[in-house]
Amino acid sequence: MDSALRAVENPDLRLVRLTLADASPQTMQDEAAAVFELFLRREAEFGVHPSVVIDHPDISDRSDKGFIGDAARYVAARSDALAAEGRAPDRIVVLTTFGDLVGPSLAAAGFESTVIDMPAGPDHTCAYIRGPAMPAGTGSTLYVEAVNEADEKIKPAFALKLVDGQGQLHGGVCGSIHERGGRRYAYLATLTTAAEAAQGTGTFLAEELFRFLRDQGVSTVHLGTQTAAAFYRKLGFRVVHRLVPGMRTRMVGGREVRDDLVMLAMDL
Structure with a gap:
């Protein structure tokens, strides 16, 4: 853990893992809501083409x-x-x-x-x-x-959050886990980082997520994104469905970059 945290250049950070085995459903909902609120703040950086x-x-x-x-x-x-x-x-x-x-x-x-x-x-x-x-x-x-965001099936079953010594949230992940046909699957609802988080924080969170899901016996992860397909593809996700090319926009180094709405999957 210490070496991984040094990779994001903030040794004060600690990773907290929560599941329904050690937290109440309401606590899980609250933690997921905090991660989603952070996600919405980051989404404001993107426009719609x-x-x-x-x-x-x-x-x-x-x-x-x-x-x-x-x-x-x-x-x-x-x-x-x-x-x-x-x-x-x-x-x-x-x-x-x-x-x-x-x-x-x-x-x-x-x-x-x-x-x-x-x-x-x-x-x-x-x-x-x-x-x-x-x-x-x-x-x-x-x-x-x-989309029914209140679907009982996708109520959070896990949450990982990266916090500093003052309890400030620097990034987080949440989602659900279900079994079908003898295999376990995960649905990634949100993965996000704070705007001030060090470079590499998102990759660190993703790697910790994969380690956690493997420990949970998960074989495949699914998600949908409008703004981060390139990030997830670098992690090893494959595009399963490309629904709206060039849907979202952002400025990177003075030039406009467009992001597709895609559904992705990754085998762990």
């Missing part, structure tokens, strides 16, 4: 005008509204954890469906796409995301 419009439906609306009640109607209305503004999308991508409910409606409207299989992630996760495949920098995309 002008060619992409992101829409988050109200998943509590079960009327025939809501996404859950009639997904195709909802998406068509959103697309028509953009067309009226002179921004008709060339491609529509829907990512949802309600595939069992909205799939028939979207399939009938001509959307191609892709099941996104994450044994430790939300059940019924699917992508529905209509329109041509387009590389980053071409065409426009309407991206609709309807």
